[in-house]
Amino acid sequence: MYVVLTRSNRGVTALRLDDAGSVLGEPEGVAETELPAWVGRVERERPRWVWDDSTRWYPALLAAGVRVERCVDLRLSHQILRASTLTAASALANAPLGPWDNATPLAEKAPASGALFDFDVEPATDAPTDPVAEFALQREAVAGAAEPGRIGLLLAAESAGALIACEIKAAGLPVRADVHEGLLAELLGDRPRGSERPARLEELLERMRAILGTHDVNPDSPAELLKALRRGGLQVASTRSWELKEVNHPVVAPLLEYKKLSRLQTANGWNWLDTWVADGRFRPDYVPGGTATGRWGASGGGALQLPKQVRGAVVADPGWKLVVADAAQLEPRVLSALSADRAMAEAGRGDLYEGIVASGAVKTRAEAKVAMLGAMYGATAGDGGRLMPALTRAFPQAIAMVEGAARTGERGGTVTTRLGRSSPPPGEAWRELQEGASVQGASDALQRAARTQSRSWGRFTRNFIVQGTAAEWALCWMAGLRGRLWSLGTGQFADRPHLVFFLHDEVIVHTPAELADSVVDELRAAASEAGRLIFGGLPVDFPITTAVVDNYGQAK
């Protein structure tokens, strides 16, 4: 059963549909204040909740202690169906752009002015978006797809992700401010007053000034710093750390240390703590489907860049543990499954990179890693490029897959992940340049620019199929895990083992200590299940590493 929720100026309307999408009975009005209790009651029938945007409905339910098992997030699903090559012939994909094509979450849009809605006419159909009609269109699009199971699984996983994102934010990542401050003090010195530099940075700056013989260089200004370095005799074109590392000069060591610590201070220092950590929890916004490839985005506090330096401040509550798990070498394994490359699947029986060494393609594990990254990102030069021929000989099917995706992108075409997320077409400017360069007598410069742009888009589509399918695996992993964690405990959401962090191929579960071992089992079971769901019977393993720890810094 489905229950479609619609919110209008009159309140909430609920409409039940059977599994075939046929309406069951009359729409039911529910007062906003009664909604959590009402949803909680109906949830016992295990419906799939259908709503425009999970961020508009679920946070309030969670705050009221109501957890739902599953939903259809119409906005996220629409985004996928609109672009997918699997549903390109559908009415949905061929309709003109409408309110469902707005890229921003509905919750972020300014609320409609009340005056406009004072007319007392048909509120449900006057709503800017009609979830009932949209849901019907979406079901039709899925049913008409060549392989409805693929796109259907993607929509279910994406919608589960939408619930998970709300839950992770509601639960928050446990961060101990006192521990974080201790780490900062250790590395930077005492907290400075006002906008002064911390003691350790001031000290390094003095040393740099003495070595360079200047007293007024601002190291935080790349332009100024570059001038000062050149005056000091360093032959550098930029102030990037990797470039400085190549230079032999006494100022380099203190400068690199300054940069490292300065970065910590500005990105995750005391100010970060004051701004983003409250009541012992870090609660950024997670944005499912926030990137072209289907990976999540995040905003607020740099959630997806939490540096290793401060992970020790992520501490489990007393009596609880953190279970940190990540999928080992996820992307290359996804590539071997996508391409059904048996040789690569065989190499991935254990450590994939060691397996590639054993296959004889390359000599060392480090080379294997660089070669695989090069294949997935489209390296043409450097070590990655150099190792490509050997990799191609050893794993022709896998390499053919990414090369094919690259060629498609270079022509301006679209590629699609395993479950059906399609890459966006290049923009108008891209096509104009390609067309301009293809006419008789186009200048060499124009042709070169067009080729560079074409290759660049090819690298994007090459990576898209791998990164995007890996994101699908991760979503299925988490969706399965979420149900398993719920079954492990009792009580409300945050009393049971629950997800508190997600980073592309890595999760953190916060769990009562006595359930930590069971959580590890469920993590593994969910990983195997995700592989089977997406790739069926292919002999590709998706091993995960796990660590049961008191703080995140102890993992890895």
Add this chain to the structure above:
DNA sequence: ATGCATCGCGCG
């Protein structure tokens, strides 16, 4: 004062 591009660097 505010917006925007650039640099640089953190994460996967």
Add this chain to the structure above:
DNA sequence: AAAGCGCGCGATGCAT
């Protein structure tokens, strides 16, 4: 010219 993908964010410096 970090070879090669996807992000978010803060400081700077210039434009408005």
